[in-house]
Amino acid sequence: MARTKGYPEELDKKLRDTRLYNEDSNPEFTKTVEKISMTIPHMCYQCGTCTASCPSAPRSSYRIRKFVRRALLGLEEEALTDPDLWLCTTCYSCTDRCPRDIAPTDVIMAMRNLAARRDIVPVNFLKTVQAIYSSGHGVPNNDVNRAARMKLGLPADPPTTHGFPEYIKGIQTIIDHYKLKERADKIIKEREG
Amino acid sequence: MAEKKAKKTTKKQEAPKMATEKKPAAKPRVGVFICHCGTNIAGSIDIEALQEYAKSLPDVAFADNYQYMCSTPGQNKVMDAIKEHDLNGVVVAACTPRLHEPTFRTASKEGGLNPFRFEMANIREQNSWVHMHDRKGATDKAKDAVRIAVAKAALLEDLFPKSVPVEKAAMVVGAGIAGMQAALDLANAGIKTYLVEKEPTIGGRMSQLDKTFPTLDCSQCILTPKMVDVGRAENIELMTYSEVENVEGYIGNFDVTIRKKARGVLTPAEAEAKGIVGGGCNGCGDCDEVCPVIKPNTFEMGMKPRKAIYIQHPQVVPLIYTVDFDTCVKCGLCVEACGDKKAIDLEMQDEFVTVKVGTAILATGYDIFEIEKKDEWGYKKYENVITSLEFERLICASGPTGGHLVRPSDGETPKKIAFLLCAGSRDNTGVGKPYCSRFCCMYSLKHAHQIIEKIPGATPYLFYMDIRSFGKMYEEFYYRIQDEGARFIRGRVANVLEDPVTKNLKVMADDTLLDRPMNLEVDMVVLAAAVQPTRQADPVRKLFGVSCSQDGWLLEAHPKLNPCGTTTAGVYLAGVCQGPKDIPDTVASAEGAASAASIPIHKGEVELEPYFAQCREEICAGCGMCVNLCPYSALALVEKEGRKVMEVTEAKCKGCGTCGGFCPGGAIYMQHFTTPQIVAQIDAFLLGGEE
Structure with a gap:
């Protein structure tokens, strides 16, 4: 179905038939x-x-x-x-x-x-992949958070991969299995150079 | 006289039965007739091949096919072939026996055969319609069906239906508009009618409504004349504050036991029977004034107080006070106030009355769904969220506020009112109801009109998914309300929040037509809550042996062609108990039910299908185990020739086969479903036609 009239690109975009x-x-x-x-x-x-x-x-x-x-x-x-x-x-x-x-x-x-x-993913989601790969957390702990935890009488780092960094390896194995990190790195590099 | 007649028919039918048992059956000559049903069957089944196959079967003397077997020429084919080919069994392979079994039985009878020599093979509903794209498979399956039917037809026996007399009285359960209309129709047709109502007054839901759509008639104004008619009708025996306790019997002869709940007050007639001349309740209300106990009035949705001795509203029929014994403290002040009328008896007990009726109509109506279960709308959490039925009472001149719509939180007049349609209806979450409650769209339009009319500057906002204005003058009513200024927002409300200070409500919805979420602050929210069957509907339907559909509405015999009948002969449905209906549809349904219920009564007798259990007395050991198994109390042990044998009350027997399947000695057989007939069918199927 012809939806364009073959106008120059800008005009064509404007006048394109958008009916379903x-x-x-x-x-x-x-x-x-x-x-x-x-x-x-x-x-x-x-x-x-x-x-x-x-x-x-x-x-x-x-x-x-x-x-x-x-x-x-x-x-x-x-x-x-x-x-x-x-x-x-x-x-x-x-x-x-x-x-x-x-x-x-x-x-x-x-x-x-x-x-x-189809590699249609926003960069911030891909950076989350990188963060999980490196720390085991989508949102890793930070100093403000650490101070707040100490104030509440909690250990500065929670009993997750922050507290037990030796388990990060396991998470990385899973991510590697699906080549998630590899793809994330590739796409980010393409988009951000 | 009725008894005499019954005896006569029993005798008449015993003679031929003996004959069939003793005389060796004539060689079976079965005719097979295959229906095309246009392309319904012929489209997926090879008719020619099926006919050739039928001809090859043992006992088949003749086979034929026709476009529409149910048409007059089709039926004539059956009649002619019976005579021409001396058939003693007929098989029609067509649709379901529920549709045309009676048609072909009549045709067989007119051809000179006993109508029970006919057997139907369903090759449409159970075959061509489900195997539309598998011609070979469907044809093979049709061959199986025909072979099985022929096997049974070859063993069929002459049977004779039994007639039983019908009691010239009817019962209607529930005295809302449906029950009242049905009772009035029956009474006007000359039938004694018992109208049973659980509340102290008749009138039902309709008496709670302010106005009715789309005519805007005052509901009470059009209802009270009917209430008065019911109260006065000679043929109607009104039993208010009463419930059905037990039902026994069958069409024509139901024995219904009614519990007359102790209402603590004597009617003038009851007083006179007790020798209190000129006494009994005259509705003066002197007792009401002195009663110290205050309770919420359920008729006013709990928004108005009543005493422990009360009437629900000024227009009650009958005008008799009722003592609520759950709250009465028996102080005796009312007895004193009543004085010489001596109408009040605080020691009154429930009474049981048994009446005999030929037919019964159930009109048990509906309740509002417990809308607080959908907690996102805040009913019972936020004061200014009310249901539509509460709105009816608040806007009604005889209601708790004299017709002034006010906010429950502060008594102020609301200016912006949101109406939430489909509140709990069309809900597949398992919390609400999956069906459309059918009249909420229209009454919400009416509510919108009422606030525009009564409150200057008020704006109704109707949150809807679809406006279903399907009735006569309903779409015109929708047009009118939109013209009057009602705002329609096409979006279902996601949640309602309350401003804790002002008690105003914030309605969150998506204006789907604008594609923009909205947060609308209103003074009041009215929930058009879903409806559901009443709590009492279930026990009552079980007593009468009526089924219900998945959502609890009572099940009609056929949704299109028999909407008032049920699968229990002699029991009919009227009004909303069968499914949501507005007032015009309810009245129409009630009139239909009354007409249906009057037919057996006017005929005077009903014919029962002769699928009764029969006892071979010479084999029966008299163990009596079948007697307790029978769900219809149709069996009894009797003394015959010095020993005990089982006897069937044929009118009560439904032919379910429970006794026949159980009998350890094989002494019981089911007419039309005898063991040889069923075994022949199984053999025909399993052996694939091979000997």
């Missing part, structure tokens, strides 16, 4: 998302309970309802390339309240998995 066409839908995408997420986005009736429960929605352009709709319609490109996909805090409020008993959070997680397979 049959070929935009990929029914396989719906099935794949449902398989990974183990939930039922095809049952969504668009009531908006998820978005209204979402702590991210009032402060961003992230609309969980829209992503569930995309899962239902099989709008793969639109879902996976939308940077909003990464604004979910995974608080599970939507999952808690969805009247159709869908787990929208898990739909988002499935889409993130699929996006990651």
Whole structure:
């Protein structure tokens, strides 16, 4: 279907036909998302309970309802390339309240998995991978935190890999098995040089 | 006279039964008729191949097919073939026997055969429809079905239905608008009707409503004339403050025991029977004034006080006070105040009455779902969150506030009111109800109209997913309310928060049409809560042997073609107990149920299918183990020729087969489902037609 009139790039972008066409839908995408997420986005009736429960929605352009709709319609490109996909805090409020008993959070997680397979991941998420690889923590301990813990009478470092650094090796083995760190390093290098 | 008739029919049917048992059965000559049902069957089953196969079966004398066997030409084929080919068994391979068994039984009968010589093979619902894309498999399965049916048809015997007389009386359980309408219809058709209501007054939910959509009639104004009619109708025996305790019997002859709960007050008639001339309760209310016990009035959703001796509201029928013995302290002040009328008896006990009725209608209605279970909306947590039924009482002129809608927290008039539709309905989480409660959209529109009308400057906000305005003049009503200024927000409310100081409420929803989450501050929230069957519906339905669907609504015999009937002959459903209905649909359903319930009564007798258990007395050892097993109390041990044998009360027997399956001596056999017939069917299936 011709959606452009062959204008110069800038103009073409502006005047491009953005209507929904049959070929935009990929029914396989719906099935794949449902398989990974183990939930039922095809049952969504668009009531908006998820978005209204979402702590991210009032402060961003992230609309969980829209992503569930995309899962239902099989709008793969639109879902996976939308940077909003990464604004979910995974608080599970939507999952808690969805009247159709869908787990929208898990739909988002499935889409993130699929996006990651295509190397569509924001750098900050990849840096989290690096942080976990080096310290065992997505958010490693810091001096402010250490002081606060001491004040409460707790050891400065928690009984995690911070307290037992010898276990970091195990975490690294798992990450290496999936070549996660390797890919993260590669993508970050490509983007940031 | 009725007894005489029953005896006569028993005699008449014994003669041919003996004949079939003694005379060696004629050689079976079965005719097989295969229906195309348009393409419903022919689309996935090879009819020609099936017919050829049928012809090859033993005992088959004739086989034919037709586009629509149920049509007149189709039935004529059956009738003609019976005569032409001297058939003594008929098999029609078509749809489910629930649809057309009666059709082909009649055709067989008109062809000169006993109607119970007919057997149906279901090759549509259980075959072509489920194996639509497997022609070979479906055809093979149809061959199995036909072979099995032929095996049974070859062994079928002549049977004769039994007629039982029908008591010319009916019972209606529940006296809301459905029960009242059904009782009035029955009574007007000349049938003595017992109307049983658990509350002290009739009227039900409808009497709690202020106005009705879409006409905006005052609910009580259109209801009270009917209440008065019910109270006055000669053919209606009103039993308020009463519950069904036990049910025995079968269509035409139900013995229903009613518990008349002790209400502590005598009616004028009861007083007169006790020799108190001119006494009994006249509803003066002198007792009410002196009673020291104060309790919440459930009719007003607990928002208004009542005494331990009370009436629910001024328009009650019958106008008789009731003592709430759970809270009464028996101080005796009311007895004193009542004086010479001597209407109050604080030592009154529950009474049991048994009445005989031919048919019964259940109209047990609905309750509001416990909406506090959905804790995100804050009902019972925030004072200004109320249910729609509480709203009805608050906006009603005879309600606790005289019709002034006020906030429960401070008595102020709310200006911004949010209505939360689908509150607990269309909910698949397991907490709420998966179904649509069906009338909440419309009454919420009506609520919006009422506040615009009563409170200057007030704005209703309706949070909805879909507005279901399906009835006559309903969509027009929606248009009108939107024109009057109601705001519609297409989004389900995620949660409600309370401002602890002002007690205002913050409604969180997604305006899905704008694609923007919103936080709307309102003065009051009204939850259009889901409805569910009443607590009493379950025990009552069990007494009458009626099933219920997964969500608890009582189960009709067929959702489209028999919505008022049940699988228990002689028991019918009216109103919301069968599923959510608005008032017009409830009244229509009640009239349907009344009509259905009056048919057996007017016919005077009902025919029972002759699938009774039979006892071979010469084999019966009289052990009596079957007697206790029978779920319908149809069996008894009797003394015959000096020994004990089992006897079946055929009218009570439902042919379930429990006794026949258990009998250690094999003395019991089930008519139309005899052991030889069933074994022949199993053999036909397992042996694949090979001898």
